[in-house]
Amino acid sequence: MKPFSEMTKDELKVLRKELKVKYHEFQDKNLQLNMSRGKPCSEQLDLSMGMMDVLNSECDLRSDDGSDCRNYGVLEGLPEAKQLISDMMEVSPEQVIIYGNSSLNVMYDQISRSFTHGVMGNTPWCKLDKVKWLCVVPGYDRHFGITEFFGFELINIPMLPDGPDMDMVEMYVNNDPEVKGIWCVPKYSNPTGNSYSAEVVDRFAHLKPAAPDFRIYWDNAYSIHHLYDNDHDFVPEILNACKKAGNPDIVYKFSSTSKITFPGSGIAAIAASHNNLDDIRKQLKVQTIGHDKVNQLRHVRFFGDIRGMNEHMRKHADILRPKFEAVEEILERELGGLGIGSWTKPKGGYFISFTGMDGTAKRIVARCKKCGVTMTDAGATYPYHKDPHDSNIRIAPSFPSLEELKKAAEIFALSARITTIDVMLENME
Secondary structure, three states: OOOHHHOOHHHHHHHHHHHHHHHHHHHOOOOOEEEOOOOOOHHHHHOOHHHHOOOOOOOOOEOOOOOEOOOOOOOOOOHHHHHHHHHHHOOOHHHEEEOOOOHHHHHHHHHHHHHHHOOOOOOOHHHOOOOEEEEEEOOOHHHHHHHHHOOOEEEEEEEEOOEEOHHHHHHHHHHOOOEEEEEEOOOOOOOOOOOOOHHHHHHHHOOOOOOOOOEEEEEOOOOOOEOOOOOOOOOOOHHHHHHHOOOOOOEEEEEEOOOOOOOOOOOEEEEOOHHHHHHHHHHHHHHOOOOOHHHHHHHHHHHOOHHHHHHHHHHHHHHHHHHHHHHHHHHHHHHOOOOOEEEOOOOEOOOEEEEEOOOOHHHHHHHHHHOOEEEOOOOOOOHHHOOOOOOEEEEOOOOOOHHHHHHHHHHHHHHHHHHHHHHHHHHHO
């Protein structure tokens, strides 16, 4: 089929009529399919069921340093847990503090503490007239939600194939003291799946912030979430890059096991410089006597070490890879060559990002919904849920079964074709 832009008005009308017949056939099936969030499917969760058996009432629940994991204490995490998570995060154990079950909670804590008490002796943000925050778009809605909650002014930074538009990042960070931070998902980014290049990481490390309390919020959520054994994206380690650049304090690095073991029952961590960790400890010792050490021990004994964790992630990849490939194949078959949209083909992570014609995203999502397919809300990948072009849609292939996913992807592609024709015909009026 030739590109839609080469079709006449009458040709588009004829095609639309044909596509609507297929659409109504799907509607008659009363499907209930969900591609709205990047949740692991039940088969992925089953991979971690053995973790429920590594501890029982007969086990010795003491850590390597002799701490009784049933009791209070060990504020920064068990030594063996810090070793496991630091290996995952590509840093030393001394740079890591282990928290509870969610890295999102850790990020919220960091911003809340900065808001009420400041960063390393600087003025608390609540006492400032304005706080600005850079948001790489399309990006992660829950990141944006935190900074929206605190009333910051959010500034869009376009995501390029090799990472954020660093010319814009440098312009804002290096010249505006009201800019206090930036959200980053450096590897297999949510939702594009793009990874930051070595040049982008180096430019981050060499930022010269106008604000002494500026911090990069480096959410390395998908650091080991590869789809292919021998084809990984590589992102240089940010803490080391910042230290070499003479900027050791400008970054907080976050990670968790949320999509490795059980979401909601994993362990999360922050890695940072010595000065930042000292600043964090002052608050942490007031906030808690210690996080869930039994869960930390459970993770360590289940995986053993980073090699066990990597092997576990290969099993995840075996489940996810066919799903990503199925969506990509259907999009190429149904939309390829039509000139009505583009989509990413990530090597890891949890999402595929689709970009259609301007003014189509909300209508595509709504049309999918009427046919029984729930998508992430259009606009969710931008601050305030406002996509300036109304063009980006996040596709989450992980949760449905493969057969359900194929149906959902076909409905999505069909909805994209019909909606695009509708918009084109309206523009011809």
